[in-house]
Amino acid sequence: MTQVLEIDRLTKGFSLHHLEKDIAAFEDISFSVAAGEFVLLKGANGAGKSTLLRTLYRSYLPLSGEIRFHSSHGMIDLARAADVDVAHLRRTEIGFVTQFLTARPRVSAEAIVAEPLRLAGWEHEAALKTARKALETFGVKPDLWAAYPTTFSGGEQQKVNLARALILPQKLLMLDEPTASLDANARRALVARLQELKDQGTAMIGVFHHPDDVIHLIDRVVDLTPDAAPQEDRDDVAL
Amino acid sequence: MTLTLDAPRIVETRPLLEVKAVSKSYGPVQAVRNVSAHAYPGEVLGIVGESGSGKSTLLRMMNLEEIPETGSYTLDLPDVSGNLFELDRFARRMLCATKIGIVYQNPHLGLLMKHSSSGNVAERLLVAGERSFATLRQAATEALDASEFPLDRLDAPPIELSGGMQQRVQLAKAIALEPALLLLDEPTTGLDVSVQALVLDTLKRLQQDRQITMVIVSHDLGVIRTLADRVMVMRRGEVVETGLADQIFQDPQHPYTQQLVHAKL
Ligand SMILES: Nc1ncnc2c1ncn2[C@@H]1O[C@H](COP(=O)(O)OP(=O)(O)OP(=O)(O)O)[C@@H](O)[C@H]1O
Ligand SMILES: Nc1ncnc2c1ncn2[C@@H]1O[C@H](COP(=O)(O)OP(=O)(O)OP(=O)(O)O)[C@@H](O)[C@H]1O
Ligand SMILES: [Mg+2]
Ligand SMILES: [Mg+2]
Numbered sequence: 325m326t327q328v329l330e331i332d333r334l335t336k337g338f339s340l341h342h343l344e345k346d347i348a349a350f351e352d353i354s355f356s357v358a359a360g361e362f363v364l365l366k367g368a369n370g371a372g373k374s375t376l377l378r379t380l381y382r383s384y385l386p387l388s389g390e391i392r393f394h395s396s397h398g399m400i401d402l403a404r405a406a407d408v409d410v411a412h413l414r415r416t417e418i419g420f421v422t423q424f425l426t427a428r429p430r431v432s433a434e435a436i437v438a439e440p441l442r443l444a445g446w447e448h449e450a451a452l453k454t455a456r457k458a459l460e461t462f463g464v465k466p467d468l469w470a471a472y473p474t475t476f477s478g479g480e481q482q483k484v485n486l487a488r489a490l491i492l493p494q495k496l497l498m499l500d501e502p503t504a505s506l507d508a509n510a511r512r513a514l515v516a517r518l519q520e521l522k523d524q525g526t527a528m529i530g531v532f533h534h535p536d537d538v539i540h541l542i543d544r545v546v547d548l549t550p551d552a553a554p555q556e557d558r559d560d561v562a563l
Numbered sequence: 564m565t566l567t568l569d570a571p572r573i574v575e576t577r578p579l580l581e582v583k584a585v586s587k588s589y590g591p592v593q594a595v596r597n598v599s600a601h602a603y604p605g606e607v608l609g610i611v612g613e614s615g616s617g618k619s620t621l622l623r624m625m626n627l628e629e630i631p632e633t634g635s636y637t638l639d640l641p642d643v644s645g646n647l648f649e650l651d652r653f654a655r656r657m658l659c660a661t662k663i664g665i666v667y668q669n670p671h672l673g674l675l676m677k678h679s680s681s682g683n684v685a686e687r688l689l690v691a692g693e694r695s696f697a698t699l700r701q702a703a704t705e706a707l708d709a710s711e712f713p714l715d716r717l718d719a720p721p722i723e724l725s726g727g728m729q730q731r732v733q734l735a736k737a738i739a740l741e742p743a744l745l746l747l748d749e750p751t752t753g754l755d756v757s758v759q760a761l762v763l764d765t766l767k768r769l770q771q772d773r774q775i776t777m778v779i780v781s782h783d784l785g786v787i788r789t790l791a792d793r794v795m796v797m798r799r800g801e802v803v804e805t806g807l808a809d810q811i812f813q814d815p816q817h818p819y820t821q822q823l824v825h826a827k828l
Contacts, residue, residue: 341818342825382807384814385565397573406571407793407807408603413573429764 325358327394328496328527329380334389334403336372336379349375352389355546357496359525362518362541364532367548373531376548377498380529381420382410393418393496415443419494421502425473425485433459433476434469437488444492458487462513478505486510490517497521499530503537511537565816577639579604579776580625580744585634587620594620595631596800602744602793604639605774609791609808611784611823616797618780622748624648625778626665627655638662640743660690664737668749670729673736676722681707683721684736691740706739707732711765727758731765738769745769747779751786763789784824788812796820 337348350372357363365373378384380391382402391402395417400409414420428436438455442448459469462483468476473484482505490497499518503511518541522528532538578601587595595617602608610618623629624636627647635646640662650658667673674683684703693699708714712731721729730750737745750766751759763786770777770790781787787794787808794811796804796819804817815821 338814339816341821378813383809385806385810385816387565395573400572401569404566404569406568406574407805408571408606409573410807411606411792428767429760430768 325361326525327356328359328361329357329394329529330390330392331355331380332390332392334376334379334391335387336375336384337387350548351550353546353548355544357527357529359495359527360522361543362522362528362530362538364530364535364538364542364545365548366531366535366545371548371550373548374500377420377500377529377531381414381418381498395495415440417495419489419492419497421486421489421497421499423482423501423504425481425488429474430472432470433464433473433484436473436484437491440488440492455487455491458491459484461517462487463507463509479507479510482506483510486514486517490514490521493521493524493526495525495527497526497528499528499532501531501533503532503534515541574603576604578602579606579639580778581637581639582621582625583635585621585624585631585636587617587624587629587631593800595624598634598797598800598802600778600795600802600805602776602778604776606793607770607777607779607791609787609794610778610780610797611782611787611794612797612803613799613819613823614782617800618797619748621797622665622746622778622780625744626663626746627659638744656690660687661740662742663744663746664740664742665746666730666733666737666748666750668752670721670726670733673733674721674729677720679718679720680712680724680732680735681717683732684739687736687739702739703735706735709738709769710735711761725758726754727762730754730762734762734765734769738773738775741773743776745775745777747777747781749781750779751783752781759783759786766790784812796823 332354334353335351337346339346365376367373375384379386380402386403389403393400393402395413434452434455437458438451441451441454456469464480464483468480473481486502502514515538522541580602582600584597584599585595586597598621612618620629624631630648636648638647681700681703684706685699688699688702704714704717707717710731712728712735721732751762754762767790769775779790791808794806794808795802796817798819804820811820812824815824
């Protein structure tokens with residue numbers, strides 16, 4: 325198996341200076357994710373699932389440990405990588421799907437979805453065509469494609485968000501409860517797209533409120549509850 | 564505490580702008596103390612910090628209006644080399660006119676308030692050596708149009724325009740020569756909230772269409788959040804923290820940054 329990510333004794337906490345308080349989020353976490361592998365993160369509220377994903381994406385700075393990412397430019401430790409390198413990898417190899425769309429005024433749904441393709445050098449018309457197909461797959465009505473998502477419903481915005489986040493296959497994809505506020509059809513479309521990406525070799529780490537949705541995608545479960553067994557095979561685990 | 568970051572390994576291009584160890588005092592006041600900053604091509608660097616922390620002074624240095632006592636400034640552009648603080652007055656003026664655009668919070672600093680709006684923009688091109696009236700008019704109109712200025716007001720002097728329109732004239736003047744670097748000092752402060760959103764939107768559009776390198780100073784963290792890729796936090800003339808914009812807002816490290824971010828959330 326080709327490793328994509330090796331997380332090695334990663335520790336994260338927050339120092340809240342005005343409260344003179346240190347909050348521990350997680351300590352000495354180690355696990356790896358291979359190409360095409362899907363790792364489910366579990367743990368109670370506050371166990372640190374979102375914090376771990378944000379630390380891997382470098383929205384949060386880790387306190388110690390290593391995040392060895394096997395990029396197309398070679399191995400790089402995301403815990404220490406320069407900001408500009410992280411920004412570059414986010415545009416090209418590392419994706420993060422959250423629950424919320426950052427809609428921008430006067431940018432149409434199809435343009436938002438096409439943007440990652442445009443940044444990757446796609447020609448305008450081809451990018452739009454692919455973007456519209458993705459919107460259709462997630463069940464966004466055609467009359468909304470050219471409209472501005474700032475006025476869309478929560479569910480519609482989330483569909484646009486997913487279409488955009490999943491349009492380009494990436495080496496590593498992080499998902500933080502992406503099914504929240506989705507209807508059954510959109511959930512099915514999401515799972516189908518994730519299966520496609522998995523088959524193409526994307527390594528995935530996800531948090532799902534209802535893991536039933538993605539049960540047949542899961543290869544391994546990592547439990548962030550302190551003192552939990554470090555890694556479990558999906559066959560032995562009750563989700 | 565936190566880890567020290569490595570030098571870039573994947574991105575091999577050099578920063579377009581690099582300011583190293585600049586310091587500047589006004590009498591007893593040390594406005595800027597040993598500050599270094601850089602911006603990569605196409606990157607938007609946001610600068611935030613308390614009032615009087617030296618942000619505008621630093622921006623004026625980047626526009627070569629202010630020469631620090633120590634430190635260096637380089638722009639990685641064809642035909643530009645060496646420490647720009649060492650250029651003579653004339654060379655500085657030419658460089659500013661052709662490579663750098665600036666928008667000030669106060670339009671009086673950037674515009675001749677009683678000249679026509681298109682004349683204000685054309686003046687920039689005149690300084691750079693353009694002499695044909697037709698070309699001047701054409702280029703000024705295009706820049707004003709790109710800044711989403713209403714073209715039926717081309718001949719109106721800024722003094723008769725609303726604040727939002729004045730900022731668009733400044734912006735048009737700044738981008739008329741397709742500068743490599745755009746400096747913005749509180750470009751939306753003092754405007755109505757709805758007008759603010761429109762000007763911000765125009766900036767975002769320009770940035771995306773032209774991949775222009777920008778340095779933007781603002782007290783409005785929403786503006787910085789919308790535009791900046793990286794953020795630098797200043798306090799009392801010094802840089803206390805820099806990082807990716809989402810990291811600065813979500814996981815600020817320095818006590819001052821935490822106070823700043825939490826106060827505005
Ligand atoms: N930006 C932050 N600043 C300070 N503390 C934070 C920050 N983000 C998370 N925390 C703290 O870290 C701990 C882990 O939170 P996190 O959001 O990662 O949990 P989670 O497992 O995702 O929970 P949930 O299931 O509720 O989403 C919590 O104590 C939280 O308060
Ligand atoms: N031309 C000048 N002559 C004298 N003092 C000056 C001059 N320009 C700036 N200063 C002083 O230098 C310090 C930094 O000023 P600067 O305008 O750079 O701050 P700033 O961070 O932009 O603040 P603000 O957020 O209020 O605009 C201040 O104490 C200011 O009074
Ligand atoms: Mg969470
Ligand atoms: Mg200022």
